[in-house]
Amino acid sequence: MLEERKMKVAVSLSGRSMDGPFDARFGRAAFFGLTDMDTGEQEVLENPAVGASSGAGVQAAQSVVDRGVQVVVSGAFGPKAHAVLASAGVVMYVAPSDRPLTGTEVLKLYREQGLERVTAPTHAGHHDHPARAAERGRR
Amino acid sequence: MRVVVASGKGGTGKTTVATSLVLALSEPTVSFMDCDVEAPNGHIFLDPAFDRRKEVGILIPEVDMSLCTHCGICAEVCQYNAIAVIGTKTLVFPELCHGCGSCTTACPEQAISERLDVMGVLEGGDSRTGVMFSRGLLDVGEPMAVPVIRELKKWPPPRVVVTEVRDAPPGASCPVVESMRGADFVLLVTEPTPFGLHDLKQVAQVVQELGLPAGVVVNRDGIGDDEVDAYCRERGLPILMRIPYDRKIGEGIARGLPLVDIVPAYWRRFRDLSKEIASRVAGGGP
Numbered sequence: 001m002l003e004e005r006k007m008k009v010a011v012s013l014s015g016r017s018m019d020g021p022f023d024a025r026f027g028r029a030a031f032f033g034l035t036d037m038d039t040g041e042q043e044v045l046e047n048p049a050v051g052a053s054s055g056a057g058v059q060a061a062q063s064v065v066d067r068g069v070q071v072v073v074s075g076a077f078g079p080k081a082h083a084v085l086a087s088a089g090v091v092m093y094v095a096p097s098d099r100p101l102t103g104t105e106v107l108k109l110y111r112e113q114g115l116e117r118v119t120a121p122t123h124a125g126h127h128d129h130p131a132r133a134a135e136r137g138r139r
Numbered sequence: 140m141r142v143v144v145a146s147g148k149g150g151t152g153k154t155t156v157a158t159s160l161v162l163a164l165s166e167p168t169v170s171f172m173d174c175d176v177e178a179p180n181g182h183i184f185l186d187p188a189f190d191r192r193k194e195v196g197i198l199i200p201e202v203d204m205s206l207c208t209h210c211g212i213c214a215e216v217c218q219y220n221a222i223a224v225i226g227t228k229t230l231v232f233p234e235l236c237h238g239c240g241s242c243t244t245a246c247p248e249q250a251i252s253e254r255l256d257v258m259g260v261l262e263g264g265d266s267r268t269g270v271m272f273s274r275g276l277l278d279v280g281e282p283m284a285v286p287v288i289r290e291l292k293k294w295p296p297p298r299v300v301v302t303e304v305r306d307a308p309p310g311a312s313c314p315v316v317e318s319m320r321g322a323d324f325v326l327l328v329t330e331p332t333p334f335g336l337h338d339l340k341q342v343a344q345v346v347q348e349l350g351l352p353a354g355v356v357v358n359r360d361g362i363g364d365d366e367v368d369a370y371c372r373e374r375g376l377p378i379l380m381r382i383p384y385d386r387k388i389g390e391g392i393a394r395g396l397p398l399v400d401i402v403p404a405y406w407r408r409f410r411d412l413s414k415e416i417a418s419r420v421a422g423g424g425p
Contacts, residue, residue, distance in 0.1 A: 062223045088228075
């Protein structure tokens with residue numbers, strides 16, 4: 001497929017600009033800065049899940065996938081966001097959250113391969129009890 | 140007549156009041172419903188013999204992948220983001236599902252069927268004094284109490300019910316709202332302390348929002364301050380009963396005795412309370 005060659009990277013942001021602060025949360029980040037790595041074209045996507053009562057990770061993941069994103073950089077990925085992104089073949093990276101970074105700085109780190117790739121959820125979900133999750137898995 | 144006993148603050152004496160109200164009536168047409176499904180304790184005072192049981196929960200979607208066209212409508216209609224459609228995959232997150240059925244109804248391919256996801260159990264039987272007793276019991280680790288309370292309210296009783304007393308959970312959130320929905324009167328049990336008042340205000344707002352008549356029982360009367368009285372006066376909330384702070388009552392409750400058995404004068408007082416509630420319900424005004 002042609003589309004797969006176009007590489008689009010999403011960075012979670014707390015403001016409407018890539019020069020504003022990077023947001024280390026994925027599901028509750030206010031915006032995503034999208035960059036087309038081939039053309040350098042950028043746009044900012046409002047995260048529809050920022051005020052969701054539940055399932056913010058799922059909805060945020062759905063919205064970046066719908067925009068054709070192949071790479072997401074954030075500070076953390078919960079189990080449900082991870083499941084949605086992984087099933088779409090999206091590659092996830094975490095940027096350091098111990099110091100303030102702008103979206104542009106995070107993108108630079110990604111370009112220089114200075115980010116850690118994530119292959120499993122970085123934390124437990126906010127909804128499910130561990131025992132309960134295991135039980136649901138069995139059914 | 141359906142009476143809900145609520146309080147906001149936990150430990151103010153909801154169950155003490157609700158169980159004694161039921162015991163004072165003690166007729167086969169009286170029903171006690173323990174809606175505190177996370178920690179029901181009415182059975183301690185009413186001693187039911189359980190002979191009915193039903194597993195309950197919500198209906199969650201199951202997608203038939205051979206019919207699904209991945210159109211994404213189910214994910215769009217879901218208010219809880221419990222479904223995501225990614226390319227040729229439709230992912231369901233049961234732990235986010237509230238069982239509303241929107242996805243099943245909206246699916247143009249009829250690819251979604253529903254299955255019961257068990258969250259708890261209902262138990263019922265007659266109490267020692269012959270009133271109908273039922274309760275919900277939420278499974279440990281289950282985050283949503285409302286579906287179990289809703290099913291408990293819908294569970295057909297074994298006999299005709301003339302008076303139903305619901306023991307509500309503490310707090311002022313969804314499980315309390317669900318316990319109150321469809322009731323005729325709310326009895327708010329509080330204690331005359333800043334904590335009691337703070338939570339009484341919250342739960343009184345819920346009652347007002349639901350448009351239900353209410354009255355107050357002041358438990359542990361004599362401790363704290365006069366602020367609860369002042370608030371009730373200001374809001375036009377009638378104080379229908381005062382139970383004094385009494386070590387003897389506390390000790391009896393700790394042994395699992397109902398208030399009417401600890402201080403027999405309360406048999407009469409609770410019967411009068413029930414009549415007072417009935418007249419207020421019939422009168423229609425708050």
